[in-house]
Structures are given as structure tokens and as C-alpha cells.
Amino acid sequence: MKTIITFGTFDLFHIGHLNILTRARQLGDRLIVGVSSDALNIRKKGRTPVYDQQDRMQILEALKCVDAVFLEESLEKKADYIQQFDANVLVMGDDWTGRFDAVSRDCEVIYLPRTPSISTTSVIEVVKTKGER
Numbered sequence: 672m673k674t675i676i677t678f679g680t681f682d683l684f685h686i687g688h689l690n691i692l693t694r695a696r697q698l699g700d701r702l703i704v705g706v707s708s709d710a711l712n713i714r715k716k717g718r719t720p721v722y723d724q725q726d727r728m729q730i731l732e733a734l735k736c737v738d739a740v741f742l743e744e745s746l747e748k749k750a751d752y753i754q755q756f757d758a759n760v761l762v763m764g765d766d767w768t769g770r771f772d773a774v775s776r777d778c779e780v781i782y783l784p785r786t787p788s789i790s791t792t793s794v795i796e797v798v799k800t801k802g803e804r
């Protein structure tokens with residue numbers, strides 16, 4: 672059983688999130704997703720997510736390509752999470768290239784190309800602009 676693990680906030684879920692999850696799932700037999708807690712997101716991005724952690728986890732749990740979801744409390748606990756779920760491969764978007772190579776002792780690390788021209792921040796901007804018209 673080849674277990675893939677990936678992490679993210681997945682706020683305002685969009686096609687870039689779906690693409691990396693479906694591609695990560697295709698690399699193994701099951702996909703486990705660590706969803707950043709609201710508190711972690713404030714620490715790493717300086718803002719509270721639009722969707723709270725419960726909603727973000729529930730959306731991911733509903734996806735065909737996701738087998739299990741858990742709350743990611745810290746960026747620095749990757750090795751613990753990988754051990755906890757006995758993951759064989761860590762997959763992240765290439766905006767993180769090199770950032771998690773330290774766990775390569777425990778599992779393979781693959782950085783996949785990000786989906787161009789979509790991000791949670793750009794979605795927020797589009798909604799704001801439309802709202803102002």
C-alpha cells in the first residue's frame with residue numbers, strides 16, 4: 672500500500688487545489704491530506720482563512736481522490752505526520768521546492784508544478800472587484 676501525503680490550507684477551494692490532489696492520488700494507492708488549522712494559517716499567511724478549518728476539512732473529505740484528512744498544526748511536524756500515517760511519498764506544489772527535503776530520509780518528496788493563474792488570493796481579489804462594480 673503506497674501512501675501519499677500532502678498538506679495545504681485549501682481555502683476557497685479551487686481548480687489548482689483539485690489538480691494537485693488528483694495528481695498526488697495517482698502516484699499511489701491512497702492520499703492523506705493535512706489541512707492547515709486556522710491558527711497555523713494565521714502564523715504562515717498572516718490571515719484567518721475565509722472557510723474555517725472544519726469546513727475546509729469537510730470539503731476535502733468529500734473528494735473522491737482523498738482517502739483521509741487530518742488537521743495540520745505546524746509546518747515543522749511533517750516528519751511526525753509522515754510517521755503517523757506511514758506515508759511513502761510527500762507531494763507538494765513546486766512553490767515549496769526544497770522546503771521539505773529534510774523529510775526525504777523518511778519518504779520520497781515530489782514537488783509538482785502549480786496550476787497557473789489561480790490562487791486563493793486571486794479569487795478573493797476577483798470577488799472584491801466584482802462586488803465593487
Ligand code: C2G
Pocket residue numbers: 678679680681682687688691707743746762763764765766767784785786787788789790
Ligand atoms: N497549489 C497548486 N496550484 C495553485 C495553487 C495551489 O498546485 N494554483 C498547491 C500548492 O502548491 C499546495 C496545495 O495546492 O501544494 C495547497 O495550496 P495552499 O492551500 O495555498 O496551501 P499552502 O499555503 O501551500 O500550505 O505544510 C505546507 C503548507 O500547509 C502548505
